[in-house]
Each structure stands twice: as C-alpha cells, then as structure tokens.
Amino acid sequence: MIPILAWRNLWRNPTRTLVLIGAIALGVWAGLFMTGFATGMIKSYISNAIDQIVSHIQVHHPNFSEDQDVKFRLDQPDQHAAKIAEKEEVKAVVVRTLATGMISSAKGARGIRVKGISPAEESKVTGLDQKIVEGEYLAGKRKNEILISRALAEKLKVKIRSKLVLNMQDLEGEITPAAFRVVGIFHTGNKPFDEGHVFVQRKDLNRLLTLTSEGRIDPTTLGHEIALLLHDTKNIPAIQSAMAQPDWKVENYKEISPDLELYESQMGFVSTIYLSIIMLALTFGIINTMLMAVLERIRELGMLMGIGMNKLKVFLMIMLEAIFLGAVAAPIGLALGSLTIYFLGQSGLDLSMYSDSLEMYGMSPVVYFDVPSKVYWQIPVFVACTAILAALYPAYKAIKLKPVEAIRKI
Amino acid sequence: MDVIKTQGVTKVYNPDKIPVYALNGVDINIEQGEFTAIVGPSGSGKTTLLNIIGGLDRPSDGEVFVGGQDISQLSDNQLIDFRKEYIGFVFQAYNLIPVLTAKENVEFVMLLQKRSKEERDQRVKELMDSVGLSDKLDSRPAQLSGGQQQRVAVARALAPKPTFILADEPTANLDSKSTENLLDIMARLNKEENMTFVFSTHDQRVIDRARRVVTLVDGKISHDERRD
Numbered sequence A: 001m002i003p004i005l006a007w008r009n010l011w012r013n014p015t016r017t018l019v020l021i022g023a024i025a026l027g028v029w030a031g032l033f034m035t036g037f038a039t040g041m042i043k044s045y046i047s048n049a050i051d052q053i054v055s056h057i058q059v060h061h062p063n064f065s066e067d068q069d070v071k072f073r074l075d076q077p078d079q080h081a082a083k084i085a086e087k088e089e090v091k092a093v094v095v096r097t098l099a100t101g102m103i104s105s106a107k108g109a110r111g112i113r114v115k116g117i118s119p120a121e122e123s124k125v126t127g128l129d130q131k132i133v134e135g136e137y138l139a140g141k142r143k144n145e146i147l148i149s150r151a152l153a154e155k156l157k158v159k160i161r162s163k164l165v166l167n168m169q170d171l172e173g174e175i176t177p178a179a180f181r182v183v184g185i186f187h188t189g190n191k192p193f194d195e196g197h198v199f200v201q202r203k204d205l206n207r208l209l210t211l212t213s214e215g216r217i218d219p220t221t222l223g224h225e226i227a228l229l230l231h232d233t234k235n236i237p238a239i240q241s242a243m244a245q246p247d248w249k250v251e252n253y254k255e256i257s258p259d260l261e262l263y264e265s266q267m268g269f270v271s272t273i274y275l276s277i278i279m280l281a282l283t284f285g286i287i288n289t290m291l292m293a294v295l296e297r298i299r300e301l302g303m304l305m306g307i308g309m310n311k312l313k314v315f316l317m318i319m320l321e322a323i324f325l326g327a328v329a330a331p332i333g334l335a336l337g338s339l340t341i342y343f344l345g346q347s348g349l350d351l352s353m354y355s356d357s358l359e360m361y362g363m364s365p366v367v368y369f370d371v372p373s374k375v376y377w378q379i380p381v382f383v384a385c386t387a388i389l390a391a392l393y394p395a396y397k398a399i400k401l402k403p404v405e406a407i408r409k410i
Numbered sequence B: 001m002d003v004i005k006t007q008g009v010t011k012v013y014n015p016d017k018i019p020v021y022a023l024n025g026v027d028i029n030i031e032q033g034e035f036t037a038i039v040g041p042s043g044s045g046k047t048t049l050l051n052i053i054g055g056l057d058r059p060s061d062g063e064v065f066v067g068g069q070d071i072s073q074l075s076d077n078q079l080i081d082f083r084k085e086y087i088g089f090v091f092q093a094y095n096l097i098p099v100l101t102a103k104e105n106v107e108f109v110m111l112l113q114k115r116s117k118e119e120r121d122q123r124v125k126e127l128m129d130s131v132g133l134s135d136k137l138d139s140r141p142a143q144l145s146g147g148q149q150q151r152v153a154v155a156r157a158l159a160p161k162p163t164f165i166l167a168d169e170p171t172a173n174l175d176s177k178s179t180e181n182l183l184d185i186m187a188r189l190n191k192e193e194n195m196t197f198v199f200s201t202h203d204q205r206v207i208d209r210a211r212r213v214v215t216l217v218d219g220k221i222s223h224d225e226r227r228d
C-alpha cells in the first residue's frame, strides 16, 4: 500500500516530477559523458605514450637514467634482445643507441636526444615509419640519414635533403661532430617529444661514438636501451623478471613514466569525482521539490496520521517517493549515456580544432569515449544515496507535523 | 458502559502569554450507541473537545478514558495506533487521500491493520452499498461531489469497526440535500450497527436529528439534553 501511495503521489504534479526526473537523468548522462571523455583521453594518452615512446618494458644500464652518458652501455644488448624476441609473449624488440647532443642548421641550434635505431625493428615497436609526413623513412641508401620532426624542422628552418650537424659526446667524452642529411620528417602528435628527439641509423651513430684514441671499439655491440612491446600487458611482470640480469635495470612503462601510473590510477576515480559533484548539485533540487511536496500536503499528512498511519509509514512514504524518482530517472540517464558512450566510443569525438593544444600533452585529436564498467553500478548507487539523503529532511519535516495543527491549517 | 468518559478536561492555549481557556473543566460520559451532537457558538471549544476525545490532542488538565483506558498515558506513536484501532474520524474537509480511489480510501485503515483481502473487499462492498455509492468504487475523490466525498469518509471511518465515530462539522460544506442524505446514513448506521456517533455542528437540521445535544459555552457544558 505504501509503495502504491508513494508512486501515485509522485505523479500528482507530473510537470514538476518530469522536470526533476529530467534533471537527474541529465546528471547521470553528464556523469557518463564526462567520465567517458576523461577515460578516453587518459587511455589515449597512455596508449600513445606506450606505442610511440616508452613501450612496455625498457632495459638500461642502472646508471643511465640519471646520467644519460654514452658510457653507461649495455653489455651485448643484441644477443639478449634476440633471445627475448623468441618468447611468444613478446611482440617486438628493438635495441637503441642513445646520445645527447646539439643539432644545428644554418639558422639555429638546439639540444637534442639522438636515437640510433634499427629501422625495421623500430617500426614494429613504435611504428615510427607510420609517422613520416614528408620524405621517407630511414632506408639506409646512404650514410648519415636523419629523421627530424616537423616541429624541429620549423624551428631549424630546414627541409628534406637539408644538411644538419650533430655534435655528440663519444665514449671517451670527446665531442664528435658529424653531418647528417634529412631524409624524412615525422610527426607523432606529441609536441614535447617531437621537439626533443631525432632518429638516425644505429650503425651510423655507433660508428661515430665508438672511435677512441686507442682505436675503434666493435661498433656493432654498442647499445643503451632495449625496448619491448608485448602482446598483452598482463605478461609484463613475468617478462620483466625473466629478463632480470645483474647490472641491468629492467623497468615497465609505469616505472619509466610515473605519470602513466598516475593517470592509470586516476582513471579509477574520475567517475567518482564527477558523479559526486553532479549528485551534490542534484541533492538540492530533490530536497527543494520534496520539501514543496510535503509542505503542500500538510493537511493530508495530518489526516493520514489522524486516522492511524504511523510515523514510520509516513517517513517511508516520503523516502519512497524520492527513491522512485531516482529509480525512474537513473535508467533513463544510463540508457542515454551508454548510447552516447557507445557511439562516441566507436566513432570518437573529433577535437582536431584543438589538436595543437592536445599535442602539447601527447594526446590524439580524436577521443574515443570509454567508461570503466564499474561506473554502471556506481551510478545507481550514487543516485539511490542522493535520493535517500535528499529525502531525509523533507521526510523528517513530515513526521514532525502534529496532526491537530496540520488539520487546522487552512 | 461508558465508551467515552472525561473528567475535568481543560485545555489552555498560550499558557505563558495571554491564556485562552478553550475548555474549562468538561465532564462528559458517552455510552455505546449514542447519537450525540456537540453544539455551541463559534470558539466555544467543540473542535478542541472532539480532538481531545479522539486522541489527536492532549488536555492541559483532566483525564480522558476511552473504553476504560486512560489515553493520556499513551505516547504519540501509541496514540496513532490507538486511533487506528478504536476511532473513526470524519473531518470537515480533506478527509480522503486524493490519489486513491473511493474503494482504496475506504479500505485504507483496514490495510494499515493488515486485514485480509476477503475481509476488506466484503466490508468495502457492504459499506459503499450502505452509503449508496456502490457505483463509485473506482472514482477518485476529485471526481466525487462534496456530499459523496463525505459519505465515502463515513464509510472509511466505519470500515475498521471502531468503537465510536467522531465527526467535526461533517456537513459544514454540504448543501441541505446532501446534509439530509448524510444524516440519514449516519442515523441508519447508528441503529443498524449500534455505532456510537459524536459530532459537532452549527446546523439546526442536524441538531434536530441528534438524540442527545450537549451545548458548550466558553469551554464549559451549559446544557446536556437527552431526547429518547
């Protein structure tokens, strides 16, 4: 009886009820939309970072990350890399030689990180070949080919086939100058990365760096970094421990880029933050409406208590009215929201208008919406809590009424 | 036996500022099967007395016994249960729950008492027949006239078979024909079910139908006339 009464009371003022249902549904929809957007952005940031820059696992000399000195090289990196590549969990492996130096053109000079890569392997790990927007990928037709980013090309005012000079420290700490020719221009969509890195053939770089006063060190063995891409991130810990070696620092992407771990953990509670804010705002709307509904029914509530409906039942009735409100609104909001998420998850939301600023943060211009599945139970819980919380005061007001006074009220 | 018995019932409003003695020492005994009108000028305390007898309000002083029980001893929640079990109310207006049909209104208190569906259905049918509204079972209060609404209210008050029925100016909003009609029904139920009715009124035609007339003046009983 009480539920029937509550349900019918809800529809006494259909306009008011529909407005409130609309507001709650809109709130739920907005919560899903914003969560979907934020999660999509974060996922795109993380996957961009993994795909283009950090990979899943990287190996360095333990001192390398602090000093970045070429002398902190790995011992026999290619042999190890070949062995790891045989594991079926591993998708691709690349060995890189890294150097820090200065790149200069006739128009300018900049500090730069030089990545010496094996083009074929690199394209499997980071897909660098897909990022070439002008000219071509490293083909090894000539010596000393270099890939620079569009951003850097603009800064240095150089074009395809322009000559650039790289000044780098070699293994003895001597500065070695070398001329390189631009064969391709890349664009990853991550501006800070693009402005700070150039790619050359590892064999070219090794030849430059291994020349010492006592003669040449075997140039084929120089390497500072092994980067691995796995088929599945869940195998990261296993592969990481399988690769452990004395004098090797084997790190996963979260260890290499702590910001990725931060973002990943944030993904778990963006929805909580958005929903809390939205539901807090809705609480006041519900309190207001329920209070109005109680105040305009004072005489009737007095009559109900007069003829024998006890306070618990009156309290329950008011609470149920608010809960029903949420129970109607939440599924509507969820349905509309998940449809929106589905479509924007498939087609993505194109933000290329703002792609410059997105690239500053290493994000793609198209955001594919995505929500963690827990949001779908989180929302009903939030709406229910909001409805209950918001109805408490109006329901309390109702049971504080004295039947005589309520009935006398005109 | 006395169904209702009051002793020295006094009700003071605003005791701290300018005290208003709405009731000033009312002793009244009402027996099973009476058909009693409480009359008196406006402000004489009729509503106050009915509210106190019905356990809707508490006296400032004095005692109220209903069916031998001192109801001043009951807590607010116990009073609600007490009203549910023993007293039927017919108010002047706003008697019915607007979102429920006539049938649902009549069975409402029985539902609160958790009576079985068969019992409820049978009682609703019997009472709606009795008040002449068997064709209005599924009408909402807003679809009924004022007189019909008051008849439904009488049926609702009677449904749980209370000890007595209190009605505060039940005909105040009705035209003379509806008033006659309601009184006929109340008088018949009084006879047939031996139901005790206590009602307040200003209306001479209603007073003429009462079998006992208690007159209040300034919160005191000035006349008590039995017409048997």
Ligand SMILES: Nc1ncnc2c1ncn2[C@@H]1O[C@H](COP(=O)(O)OP(=O)(O)OP(=O)(O)O)[C@@H](O)[C@H]1O
Binding pocket: B013, B014, B020, B021, B022, B040, B041, B042, B043, B044, B045, B046, B047, B048, B049
């Ligand atoms: N809540 C209240 N606060 C103060 N005074 C009150 C209150 N309720 C009633 N009174 C006063 O108590 C007295 C009795 O009122 P009551 O309503 O019982 O009269 P009544 O006989 O029912 O009048 P009427 O015929 O107009 O309905 C009146 O003087 C009234 O002003």
Ligand SMILES: [Mg+2]
Binding pocket: B046, B047, B048, B168
């Ligand atoms: Mg009155």
